[in-house]
Amino acid sequence: MSKDLILSFKHAISKAFAELYDHELPFESVKIEKTNPSFEGSFTFVVFPYLRVTKSKPEATAEAIGEHVLSSMDEVKATNVVKGFLNFEITDQYWIAYMSGLLRSERLGKPTATPEKIMVEYSSPNTNKPLHLGHVRNNLLGFSISQILSYYGHDVIKANLINDRGIHICKSMLAYNLFANEETPETNGTKGDHLVGKYYVEFDKAYRQEQSDLIDSGKTEEEAKLQSKLMADARDMLTKWEQGDDETLALWNKLNGWVYEGFETSYTRMGVDFDTYYKESNTYLLGKKMVQDGLEKGIFFKKEDGSIWVDLTDYGLDQKLLLRADGTSVYMTQDIGTADLKYKDYAMDRSIYVVGNEQEYHFKVLKLILKKLGQPYAEGVQHMSYGMVELPSGKLKTREGKVVDADDLMDEMHATAKERTEEQGKTDGLAKESMQELFETLGLGALKYFLLKVDPTKRILFNPADSIDFQGNTGTFIQYTHARGQSILRSSAITPSVAEHVELNGYEQNLIAHFFQFDDVLKEAAQQMSPALIAQHLYDTAKNYNSFYNQCPILKAENEDIIGLRLALTQVTVTMLQTCGNLLGMAMPDKM
RNA sequence: GGUCCAAUAGCUCAACUGGAUAGAGCAGCUGCCUUCUAAGCAGCAGGUUUCAGGUUCGAGUCCUGAUUGGAUCACCA
Structure with missing residues (x-):
């Protein structure tokens, strides 16, 4: 349901080109971007690349396409043009229907159409x-x-x-x-x-x-x-x-x-x-036969001493040894x-x-x-x-003792989490056992987020002298937001719900538009194999929610429709944090 | 030496793969707890995106060259 909005934009813009400029623009090639937060609107179409086709100024082109799309799409409330940027504002109705769907859906994020x-x-x-x-x-x-x-x-x-x-x-x-x-x-x-x-x-x-x-x-x-x-x-x-x-x-x-x-x-x-599990002791002999076969087929060659090699100079690489002269692998x-x-x-x-x-x-x-x-x-x-x-x-070098041991590190993270929690006097009313569990969740959560939030292809500099943070862009921040949301859901007698005709304020709309991004994030993260993208989305979710939380009373909102909506936003936030946390292997505490 | 990768705020990282005024956190400074969790929120300050050219409507992002750092080019795994 949700992704159809982007598709509608693509079709509408393609149609606008056909009707306004008699130009065939395949809808697949239309690029719809997220609007930069400092401008009005949620989605943006950049017209610069098409000026040669439209033979008019950027503003005029954007205006014309904007008008055309506005009249053909019910979901579009208004458009605005800044230079060559055509920004679309979406109706509350659309966001509300989308939000309502999210609240009812079993899972967040669309799975791939072709599983492997x-x-x-x-x-x-x-x-x-x-x-x-x-x-x-x-x-x-x-x-x-x-x-x-x-x-x-x-x-x-x-x-x-x-x-x-x-x-x-x-x-x-x-x-x-x-x-x-x-x-x-x-x-x-x-x-x-x-x-x-x-x-x-x-x-x-x-x-x-x-x-x-x-x-x-x-x-x-x-x-x-x-x-x-x-x-x-x-x-x-x-x-x-x-x-x-x-x-x-x-x-x-x-x-x-x-x-x-x-x-x-x-x-x-x-x-x-x-x-x-595979063990090398079981597999180290298996390659030999394949190398022998390759030799017989002339794919590999033998040197005078009896060692077997592959020649990769055609690919700009060297020769590579495959089997030693003594036959060992x-x-x-x-x-x-x-x-x-x-x-x-x-x-x-x-x-x-x-x-x-x-x-x-x-x-x-x-x-x-x-x-x-x-x-x-x-x-x-x-x-x-x-x-x-x-x-x-x-x-890191084990032999020289220049190493950060995994078990020691986890112990340290646990200890630091304990220290920070006690500093803040947040251990009241917790059983000893669940306290231990909480320290473990917080300590490991901070560690995991710290390591997964950076682009996997980049190296990480770890300085044992400064401990891993529990404030700011950290696992703790995510977990805290989750516990906060859960706390509200627990203490409310009202069920989260999305009434048909509520009006959305800016904070509410931002949150929903942010949820909307998750399909893309999941897809990108899967294609690029990058947990960092999930971590970034997690951080933005928490950031958006906290901002909303501070500005908008939830349980004491003006009427039940708004309370229901804000609880629904809280509910979906919590689910989003859990879902993404799970993708990073991070546990989310209900209280902290 | 050949090949490959990186360089963004004092520090650690972002920037939707060519789009708007380059964003966060930490550290520094200012405000906000008598209202749902202040591990939070709002704000100030901090930048010639290593340097020099080029490509085009438009470059942190693409191309060329340079500088610096790293990896690799093992009969180690």
Whole structure:
């Protein structure tokens, strides 16, 4: 119903061109924009591009088209012209009917007409260390994008590809054997992923000590590297792992098990989840056969040493290694195999990889290789590339301890939320349990909004010295507005309703016109895979509502029609905040 | 060095993909709680959109060049 208004404009303007200027302007190409807030009206048509057709001045053209549209569309109350801008003002009747529809509708936002099956892979952690702030951004983005695509009407499968094998986990295993004295998460009271991460750092420490000892005893840096016993032992462990050595596998299983438990706790707390898991230990061999097949078909080539390569110089890229001379697989080999396995499992239309922009080259190459292999799913491979999270001192680096730990950060956010709430004396009348829940909701809400409101493609600078805000353009502001709206709905005996002939003031009309934008926002957010657009809409919703709230008494309005209308505005605002909050994975408290 | 990306208020970010007077928040300053939640609202101040050219009715947005910062070009993942 609602979107027909824009369509009507397009047809009316197209018709005006035909009748006034004898010019055929396809209605699809008519651009209707939102009117800049400093001018009267809700929708704008810019005539500048058509002056060649109309052969008259901008003002005259706009006036003429305006008159024509005004007489053909009941929804248009008035028009005004500023230079080449033709602004349309909409009748209260239209807004009221639209609002009435919103209040009755089951869901806000129009789903897509052509649903697809889409896999979204995100998180994809290594099992040698706990999650940090970079992973938090990845997890929140991946989850939110999944929510958005799913709400938009697609069939979404959330996947996590766990990098559970390789030299990195062997380092933790080796250090555990050397230094741990059989300690476990239970005996130590530490989360499993943190315990394993501790030994990853221990390895690095011991390795550096070994290196400096070797250099002190007169070796060069290169010699020291080659003579490292620790590194040799780690590699040896990897070989044993690949050979299926029982003892090594047992240790590997034990440590990884701890890590999974730790991750699961963090995921649950963050509010993200997955429909399916892939483990690299199961998929790393799959790509080999595809590479061999490609070699036989002449798509790839073999070098003298027996290694297999793909030549991408035709695409302006280099040659890329696909299989080592000793037959072991590399990252690309695994990803080729995993892509194929995913498709065999789900036969999806699109496969989205939520991975940092440092891997843009890798995914460009992956897609080209799959195309060369003639895989039907190659075209659907899509890298959702996002910017890194950086500290003032630069990139996050686990080994150097330059890292913001995910669990610590969530603890801090919880603690800050508690502090702020107590400062304001808002803990009265809350049970201890629901207080804990509220602090968690507020702390995590602030964190999620902070990370999701910025354009995913841009990098984020995080300064641990200034804490994440709870005031202004923040998650807290959104949550506060929600709690405020809920409070009013709770305390009213009157049911929200939209009477047919109420008059709208500017605040009310702004709010409705803002609701009107949501269809577009949802569509754009789904197409661009940008939770930031949802966050922006969320902020504007809260901003508009608060402004309205401050100017217009709701429960004490002049008559029941106005009370009903303002309650209806409150109701739809609350629903909008919940809906969009949900798309960002943010919980909305009823009281705060 | 090749390729790609970014640069907007003191700080952190917007700007509907070429439209009107570049907008928010934080920080600073002024007002508003005896009325539905002041984690709020209203306002002041803050800008040569890194620089130099170009394209056109019109450029933060497009093209060229420069400067600065980042990523990548691994038999790491």
